[in-house]
Amino acid sequence: MPHLKVEPFETKELDRLIAKEECLHFRAVPESEAPVELLGVELEGEPFLLEIKKHPEATVLRADKISRPLDVGRIKRCLAALAEKAGWKILHSNILESGRRPPLAAEAEKSIRDFESMHFPKRKVALEVGFGSGRHLLWQAERHPDTLFIGVEIHTPSAQQVLRQIRLRSLQNVWVVNYDARLLLEMLPSNLLEALYVHFPVPWDKKPHRRVISDAFVAEALRVLRPGALLELRTDSENYYRYALEVFSRPPKADFRVEKNRDLPVVSKYEARWRRMEKNIYTLSLRALEESPARLREFDFSFREPVDHSAIGRLPRKPVVGEDFFVHFGRAYRFSDGSGGIVECSFGSFDRPEHKYLIYRDGKSLRYFPERPVATATNARAHQKIGAILYGC
Numbered sequence: 001m002p003h004l005k006v007e008p009f010e011t012k013e014l015d016r017l018i019a020k021e022e023c024l025h026f027r028a029v030p031e032s033e034a035p036v037e038l039l040g041v042e043l044e045g046e047p048f049l050l051e052i053k054k055h056p057e058a059t060v061l062r063a064d065k066i067s068r069p070l071d072v073g074r075i076k077r078c079l080a081a082l083a084e085k086a087g088w089k090i091l092h093s094n095i096l097e098s099g100r101r102p103p104l105a106a107e108a109e110k111s112i113r114d115f116e117s118m119h120f121p122k123r124k125v126a127l128e129v130g131f132g133s134g135r136h137l138l139w140q141a142e143r144h145p146d147t148l149f150i151g152v153e154i155h156t157p158s159a160q161q162v163l164r165q166i167r168l169r170s171l172q173n174v175w176v177v178n179y180d181a182r183l184l185l186e187m188l189p190s191n192l193l194e195a196l197y198v199h200f201p202v203p204w205d206k207k208p209h210r211r212v213i214s215d216a217f218v219a220e221a222l223r224v225l226r227p228g229a230l231l232e233l234r235t236d237s238e239n240y241y242r243y244a245l246e247v248f249s250r251p252p253k254a255d256f257r258v259e260k261n262r263d264l265p266v267v268s269k270y271e272a273r274w275r276r277m278e279k280n281i282y283t284l285s286l287r288a289l290e291e292s293p294a295r296l297r298e299f300d301f302s303f304r305e306p307v308d309h310s311a312i313g314r315l316p317r318k319p320v321v322g323e324d325f326f327v328h329f330g331r332a333y334r335f336s337d338g339s340g341g342i343v344e345c346s347f348g349s350f351d352r353p354e355h356k357y358l359i360y361r362d363g364k365s366l367r368y369f370p371e372r373p374v375a376t377a378t379n380a381r382a383h384q385k386i387g388a389i390l391y392g393c
């Protein structure tokens with residue numbers, strides 16, 4: 001990830017720049033003893049945070065994990081512009097390393113929020129969950145130009161790599177979403193998909209709650225698949241196969257079939273590995289049989305009123321656990337001009353949590369940063385709880 005290592009400087013000096021540069025919004029100082037400050041920046045319309053970590057011999061700047069843009073070029077441009085404006089002495093940086101890798105296909109990158117009111121430009125839409133190196137996704141897209149292929153991948157470097165491939169191959173019918181597939185599924189309209197591929201998901205034998213396939217996932221899959229369309233799971237794991245057999249056999253309005261060692265015309269990176277090891281490969285295909293009702297999507301993630309600093313001081317340190325959700329407040333930061341602050345907040349379902357910040361101006365505003373949570377019923381319940389905690393009720 002792009003970073004900048006510069007000679008130590010007084011971070012207070014940044015306040016002067018913040019006052020005159022529109023793309024710098026705030027400097028936030030931790031309320032606890034921690035050598036990390038946050039700088040609120042905006043580049044090319046995208047707000048995010050830079051982390052400023054102070055070491056005795058150097059100060060290191062990089063994009064923060066929760067809000068960082070997928071396009072590393074954007075982070076590099078931001079760090080370079082800042083270094084120039086602030087006049088820092090650079091000790092080490094990787095922001096000038098360019099030209100070796102082609103740029104990402106920016107138009108193919110979709111954020112989870114885009115799906116709140118998405119127009120799908122093609123009548124046929126398919127989704128691949130956890131595409132990894134993207135071999136299957138790109139292969140499908142090249143062969144079926146009449147279908148829009150959406151790939152969702154939680155691993156950022158894989159998403160970036162496939163966005164580069166989309167650009168190199170000039171593909172017009174692939175979108176990439178760098179997010180948890182289980183949340184994306186909840187955002188899609190009912191009866192949309194022609195196919196849903198889940199190839200070689202991580203088996204998570206020791207942490208089964210992290211598996212992509214679950215009763216909830218299958219219920220959502222059947223909602224978003226058109227009647228007759230398939231959820232295709234391929235796995236080399238005997239454990240996962242047996243687990244998926246059980247999960248797939250539960251929904252009443254679906255049927256499924258199992259095939260052993262069925263060949264596909266394209267072999268993914270993982271499949272190639274398992275084949276070399278002569279493992280059995282199971283394909284489970286679950287077919288949606290009925291049309292599903294439209295998805296309920298009216299969730300309001302605004303806060304009824306602003307808060308001030310005292311409410312932040314009262315936040316519980318331990319996770320608050322509800323029936324099917326949790327809320328956990330992390331590190332709190334105060335803006336250097338004393339007008340408000342920002343607090344780390346994880347919440348939502350236990351198996352697919354959201355990680356956001358709450359940003360507030362004392363008595364004036366309160367919202368999520370960098371964007372609202374994904375509009376799911378569980379997140380909406382967690383949001384209600386966050387409000388209740390903040391307002392002390």
Ligand SMILES: C[S@@+](CC[C@H](N)C(=O)[O-])C[C@H]1O[C@@H](n2cnc3c(N)ncnc32)[C@H](O)[C@@H]1O
Nearest residue numbers: 130131132153154155180181199200268269270
């Ligand atoms: C074992 S790899 C298989 C990759 C690819 N399908 C293949 O066959 O080569 C599993 C992939 O799923 C991704 N993944 C795991 N959990 C995910 C989730 N909840 N949402 C999206 N992607 C996920 C991982 O990052 C990884 O790239």
